[in-house]
Amino acid sequence: MVRVNIVGAGKVGQTLMLMMAGLDGVIVQDVLSQRRESALRATELAKTGRAVDRIADMRAADLWLLTVPDDRIAGVAEKLAGSAAPGIAVHCSGFLSSAVLGPLGAAGWQVASCHPVLSFADPQSAAQQFAGTYCAVEGDSAAVQAITDLVARMGGTPFAVNAQQKALYHAAAVFSNNFAVVVQGIAQDAWAAAGVPQDVAKALGDKLLGGAAANVARLGPQAALTGPAARGDTEVLDAQGAAVTAWHPEAGQAYRVLSDLGWRLKQTGTTKGDA
The missing domain is CATH 1.10.1040.20 (ProC-like, C-terminal domain)
Structure with missing residues (x-):
């Protein structure tokens, strides 16, 4: 069983939760957002996961998905590095590389980025269209393998991208x-x-x-x-x-x-x- 925690319950996070909700062997555990109401809406929409108020409230997980805006990724990484045991963390920015998760890497985490090339204007529509979506992946080997496997199970098409050329x-x-x-x-x-x-x-x-x-x-x-x-x-x-x-x-x-x-x-x- 792959236990997944979500930090960021916006449109990308909601879409991925909808995709994971129907997968055997994958469980969405805890969901954190800037506002509890957003996390609650996400769990209600996807019918999976538990809304929490703080990173410290989140249970140990096999995979942490950081689906927050680009300007919040570094801050979330710093908080997570000081609050949770090392694991695998992946952000979904198309612009930033996995290097932005440096605080986690320094704390012993395996990190990666995974950018689905898809419009997320509406999470339910995005989930329906996700099959075949190309997803740019780069980072540490274990993290890349974990997110590559998950993307493939959701019906996406992962591909490698040069971390130095993400912009x-x-x-x-x-x-x-x-x-x-x-x-x-x-x-x-x-x-x-x-x-x-x-x-x-x-x-x-x-x-x-x-x-x-x-x-x-x-x-x-x-x-x-x-x-x-x-x-x-x-x-x-x-x-x-x-x-x-x-x-x-x-x-x-x-x-x-x-x-x-x-x-x-x-x-x-x-x-x-x-x-």
Whole structure:
């Protein structure tokens, strides 16, 4: 039986609790959050675990999952190092490496990080979508093995990531997901400014984004890229860039930078200039 304690009962913690609640051989023991009400809601939602008020109230466990915001991980590690017997601790930040758990490592713990590449806007939806989710893992060998086994049992796909490049790794996820959403927002604003009806603009965005995603998945970014930047059509790029800048200066800057990167990607297969 793998005994798991949860520190942090937010959306990530709730999702993982929902996933573990149905696993044989895994038991969620104690759940701690900044507010007891949050821990209680999490245990009620997942129908597992016991809400507690302090780290000192938490029982010994085989695995501690620290699902708190990034700026609280180090502080929780310090408190845990001084309050509990050494074990295995894993945080779920995509930006920070396992090194942030240094106080635990110094106290004899095995530590790791595990970042599920998934939107946690709604824990129940996230739990339903978790199967096949890629999870970036790095850290001490015993901790990596423990969290890798648990992720696999929950239906996720663990993979190794360079601990020294966690910030770059997470930035890649931001480019792939968050910034793609921002770009769609710019497109919707531009269509509105051009007089395109809202329902048509939405349909256009859905169709183009869906097609782009399918082509990238099938062909890769270089082959999937089309449009004036891919063709090197400088007259269109210059005129269109000026029009966008006149309408929305910040979007105009983005248009010019992305056009330059697009041309480079099409010619070389990479956006980096020193390739």
